[in-house]
Amino acid sequence: MNKIPYEILNEISEGIIVLNEKLEICFWNSYMENITGIYKKDITHQNIYNILPNLNTNYFNKTINDVITDGHKMFFSAAMHKDLVNISKNYNLNLKISSFEVNQSKLLLLEFIDVTNQYIQINRLKDYVQELYQVNKELKEKEKVIRNLAYYDQLTGVANRALFYELSEKFLSNAKRSNCLLCLMFIDVDKFKKINDTYGHEAGDNVLIKVANLLTEVTRDEDIVARYGGDEFLILLPYMKSKNCESIISRIFNNKNKKINYNGNEINISLSIGISFYPNDGDNIDTLIKSADHAMYIAKSRQGEDNCFYSA
Amino acid sequence: MNNENLRYDILKELFNISVGKAASLLSEIINRRILLTVPNVETFNLNNKEFLLDNYLPKEIDGALMVSSISFHENLKGKANLIFPAQKMRTFINLCVNEDNSEMNFTDIDFDIIKEIGNIILNSIVGEIGNYLDLSLDYTLPEVKVYSRPSFSKNIEEDNEYTHLLILFITFVIDETEIEGVIVVNLTLSSLNELMKNIDRIEKKLYE
Structure with missing residues (x-):
């Protein structure tokens, strides 16, 4: 394989795996090394399911088959595939799978896209919304107390x-x-x-x-x-x-x-x-x-x- | 049965087989019982009259629409849109990820879930169209957007490239929740004719 494209793929800030039709690993980029702690030199030519066993599900197999035979592009979301895609506990990853041909042989491209920041931001926003809700609730209660103080006689409770x-x-x-x-x-x-x-x-x-x-x-x-x-x-x-x-x-x-x-x-x-x-x-x-x-x-x-x- | 009806029945049958496969895949993924059916198929000529999406969506639900769209090109040009009421999609997302969220603001995470579902369903429909035209279609992953009803109808009408629509009613049953939506495929007249010709061939085979 041509070395230049692989060097480019090493620079990309998402996890890239290239598999052949037998699902053997041809390429595993530096980002994958970072998030999994598994190094390319140790796993080249090994079957992907041996390295990432969580991927070995019935529907993943079917999907891979569709990608190879029909050329479909597939997408697995981090939210629905916490166990499948999240190969490392600290990462939330979306997975995109597509195929391409080199020298008449089909290769599969697996792209793991890190969406952890989105999760962090959304959780932060949720916390913030919850906090605002609490503050708003307290303010409303205080407003009610103030309104009572301003409009009602404190001793007897009737209108002032x-x-x-x-x-x-x-x-x-x-x-x-x-x-x-x-x-x-x-x-x-x-x-x-x-x-x-x-x-x-x-x-x-x-x-x-x-x-x-x-x-x-x-x-x-x-x-x-x-x-x-x-x-x-x-x-x-x-x-x-x-x-x-x-x-x-x-x-x-x-x-x-x-x-x-x-x-x-x-x-x-x-x-x-x-x-x-x-x-x-x-x-x-x-x-x-x-x-x-x-x-x-x-x-x-x-x-x-x-x-x-x-x-x- | 007249010819025209039989033609649409064949189309309906074909799409039901393909969405059935999509349903079993989705079912495995989220580990819930899912049924997907296409109860009806229609075509629409944009040259003849104004396209009113409301005629094709359940009347009782107002509000925004969640649309996953893919465009295909090269051998066959077209655009397929999977449309569900946004309010119902919130229920669906909740079922997918076992949450109880009533917020109608969708996050990027929600959009990714819809992208995955749209990808599976639209693959099955567009893949089927490709199969029956004997064409390999090249298309991207879906783009997910939230539209108001009028703005989506306008969007379809303004796309001058396409003159015809293939409309598939789709019913999604997930556990006890039923969601009705519609798939609108924009096609050129020649693509639609080509598709119908192939359906006619299947019909002829029925009589052989």
Whole structure:
């Protein structure tokens, strides 16, 4: 055989084996020597299956036969032939097989193409994607926490003033568009200062939590319950058909759980409620709050527990 | 049975024998039960009407197509494309390498797997065409690409060199998963006529 082409094949950065029709090794390039540790001088003229026994499978034999008889070019991928092609543990190799003729004798060309770098890169990318997925998941969770902190009252869990304003503006625009009534209740805990002074701030906090739960329980899903500040709560009731809030007020005042037990003491909770309506008492949220607040003071000034007053 | 139908039946039979061999080879390689069948064969004249690939692919699957193509030249000029919905190919790749990957982005490793499968199937089809034309065809290893449906149809139509298409419906059953695809072979009119003439010869032998 001509020496020059073989010297060129020695310089190629892929594994090259040339076999004759009897599958004896005619050439084994330097790259093959590197990846297998098997040297050409030791194996020339030996059958390929003696040197690379993993190749000796039924389908490989069939393939080799096709390449010799029909001149087909065949391809074995590293992913599907981990045992067949990967002659060295550290390499992932694709195998291309073709045939050519020299001096009327057929020779087979086996090209082992190293795709280990692709595997490394793809695995790195997979790790990176996994990492990004984790970071994204954590960020989303943090975002949720931040959103909760910004929009919900930390003590009672109901909406805070910021969320109340955001949602109430939407409901107000909707009521304006559809000519509907909107009801706003201003609720204040009676004698809250006395509860704090008598039983301590922890008892006061428990009262606020109880009131928030109670108001949430008696309202509809679309109503908004918010803590306005201190012992003051707001309820916004959209889609009202009439100016009659008796049923909800009755549910608040007559609730059997309107009390807490604190260190063996039963503390009854009394509430004063002021009510205003859009459009009668104002056409913006601030005015409606002001009207309901004013009505609440009138209710509070009345004698006895649990009073309610409608803004004029 | 009329002549035209018989001709296509013979073609279908021939291709079924060759894909059967491809299936047994693939089956051995991935160690799973594989069935490959060609339930129908059609020809299409690109001069007469617009080629709409969608008419030949399963309707229920949208999205990209994975195409392995080989070109053959010298004695016979043509191009053969093995086309499967990309989404189904992901399932197929997963079965080949025992993975459970739902990513629709294909890596070079995935492309190599498709290249190997395309090589085996297209060898069987193009090899069969060569056999029946009594020609030895020289062709390269497949080139694998992902196309959108319209861009692939356009690609076939823009190849002015070829006027006719040989369309083979192909059904791939691997374990319990069935994948329907299509093989589109671009041929010149003379190549197609030559192929049909040889089929006619086989048909005549049937009556002898």
